[in-house]
Amino acid sequence: MTFEPEQLGQSGQELASMLRDLRKRAGLSGVRLAARCNMSQSKVSRIENGKVRPSLVDVEQILRALDAPPSTVAEVSALARMANTExxxxxxxxxxxxxxxxxxxxxxxxxxxxxxxxxxxxxxxxxxxxxxxxxxxxxxxxxxxxxxxxxxxxxxxxxxxxxxxxxxxxxxxxxxxxxxxxxxxxxxxxxxxxxxxxxxxxxxxxxxxxxxxxxxxxxxxxxxxxxxxxxxxxxxxxxxxxxxxxxxxxxxxxxxxxxxxxxxxxxxxxxxxxxxx
CATH class of the missing domain: 3.30.870 (Endonuclease; Chain A)
Incomplete structure (x- = not known):
């Protein structure tokens, strides 16, 4: 994924939306995903609604729990890095x-x-x-x-x-x-x-x-x-x-x-x- 410096820090909502869509496609509820990630359900909800900026570790835990393919992991991880860098x-x-x-x-x-x-x-x-x-x-x-x-x-x-x-x-x-x-x-x-x-x-x-x-x-x-x-x-x-x-x-x-x-x-x-x- 390529990006301009001005894009850094501006991808939080896109990341939240992508994580929410991946969960739904996997057929998991927020409660079940939270249990797999050892997170609270409220944290998962705040992440998916863009109210909390997830760390790269959080994102990796979620992607593992969703058994995401390597190409998706690479794309979402790059987006998470952008969201955490301004x-x-x-x-x-x-x-x-x-x-x-x-x-x-x-x-x-x-x-x-x-x-x-x-x-x-x-x-x-x-x-x-x-x-x-x-x-x-x-x-x-x-x-x-x-x-x-x-x-x-x-x-x-x-x-x-x-x-x-x-x-x-x-x-x-x-x-x-x-x-x-x-x-x-x-x-x-x-x-x-x-x-x-x-x-x-x-x-x-x-x-x-x-x-x-x-x-x-x-x-x-x-x-x-x-x-x-x-x-x-x-x-x-x-x-x-x-x-x-x-x-x-x-x-x-x-x-x-x-x-x-x-x-x-x-x-x-x-x-x-x-x-x-």
Whole structure:
């Protein structure tokens, strides 16, 4: 099955309809299918009505229970992958407004308990000083006033001790000259100060540190339910459990390579002093 990036995330209803039709053709009731899949009947019903997005594991269980032929398995599995992957191109994000994006992120942060951020090339808005936030959006052709306000407002979530945050930044992300050297030093000082928050862990990976894999993109993991991957053209949203576990494993590898606590603060102080000199 071939598809355009814009189709990703838009096939949920088609998947629901196809699974419902396959069940009916197999002559099974929702109750009997649920029993074969070791699922609740209500879950099967929500999947078939498009109210719940099934994972690839859910879909595989259903297809096995229906004894679907290989060609059908391949087609439905591809559709399930599309339904669990969403592409948001930069043009669409700009059309909706950068402020709208901040509202979406705020909602994600509100509904999550443990958030993990791997930052490859820049400091994220949650950790940024006001000057850094303004500079990071300076290239945008749209009005960024709401986005700047939204980014700064979102920082309050860091002080919600019912939530846990782990940030891992490469040296490149910390030292990339988004702002002037003095402003960058202030940004580094802010990172160091935030390491004292009891629910926030900030790690840094100095240049030359071996890592288990070679990082390609900035990404964020929300609990074990969703991953967002940032690219220069837009962002990918992954919801399939196996994709999420893969990124959790990658993040864990970077954690082992990063400096935390006093070692991280010492490295940030060293980089900050270099900026000021």
């Amino acid at each position: 592409w948001r191109n930069l043009r669409e994000l700009r059309r909706k407004g950068i402020g709208t994006r901040q509202a979406e992120l705020k909602a994600l942060e509100a509904s999550s308990t443990h958030m993990r951020y791997f930052l490859l090339s820049m400091v994220t808005g949650l950790l940024a000083t006001p000057e850094y936030v303004r500079a990071s959006l300076a290239h945008s052709p749209a009005d960024t006033s709401k986005a700047i306000a939204g980014k700064l407002e979102r920082q309050a979530v860091l002080y919600d001790t019912s939530k846990q945050f782990t940030f891992i930044l490469t040296e490149q992300a910390v030292r990339w000259p988004v702002v002037s050297p003095l402003a960058l030093a202030e940004q580094m000082d802010r990172l160091a100060s935030l390491t004292y928050l009891p629910n926030v862990r900030i790690g840094v990976i100095p240049m030359g540190t071996p890592t288990p894999t070679n990082p390609l993109n900035t990404f964020t993991i929300y609990d074990a339910s969703l991953v967002t991957i940032e690219t220069s053209a837009g962002s990918l949203v992954l919801r399939d459990g196996r994709d999420i576990q893969s990124y959790l494993k990658e993040f864990s590898g970077y954690e082992e390579s990063a400096l935390f606590g006093e070692a991280a603060r010492a490295k940030l102080a060293e980089w900050s002093a270099a900026c000021r000199s």
